[in-house]
Amino acid sequence: MKVVAFERSVQGTGASRRLRNSGKTPGIIYGSKDPAVVIELDHNALFHALRKEAFHSSILDLEIGGKAQKVLLRDYQMHPFKPLVLHIDFQRVSATEKIHMRIPLHFTHADESTAVKLQGAIISHIANDLEISCLPADLPEFIEVNLANIEVGHSIHAKDVALPKGVSLVLHVEQENPVLVNARIPTVKAADTEEAAPAAAAAPAAGAAAPADAPKEKDKA
Incomplete structure (x- = not known):
């Protein structure tokens, strides 16, 4: 540019x-x-x-x-x-000196994964870029992360990503190996039956006899 x-x-x-x-x-x-x-x-x-x-x-x-x-x-x-x-x-920049850059991540093929298609998993992006080192001529515009084989409960870490030729992770990223993305089943909130139970118990059952009236007082002589 x-x-x-x-x-x-x-x-x-x-x-x-x-x-x-x-x-x-x-x-x-x-x-x-x-x-x-x-x-x-x-x-x-x-x-x-x-x-x-x-x-x-x-x-x-x-x-x-x-x-x-x-x-x-x-x-x-x-x-x-x-x-x-x-x-x-x-x-x-110099053509002969390596540079450190944060490169955007492009997550692809998530919809093709078994985790999403068959198990209803949600893909969570933990990081949107990755810090790399390379010569200026090898600098990629972005790095692709293929999610086609991601499984439920599994994560993709920085060291799992296939980097372009001439590109490497910077030292601290290599050592920490942070999570970039994971797949999990969303938690569904169950119906609150505990609150409904007391209300149901308080209502009289269908067809049940109404309570008898209190006995009337006898007429005074």
């Missing part, structure tokens, strides 16, 4: 506010051996790009002054309640 930015010379809170008022978003590029560069980007184009999954997990071609460089989106700040991007950070 291509991103067009412009180098900016003025910095500071006031300058950033004026920049946002003019429809631009301040940002920065850092990493590698080159110095950090402060930039500005068109806000509307950036806002729509942030809504795309690939923008968050792909190598981006960032063009400044007609020269492109490979970068990753590392961070961005949104306004607390307005649809406004306040600031964005990009990191330069």
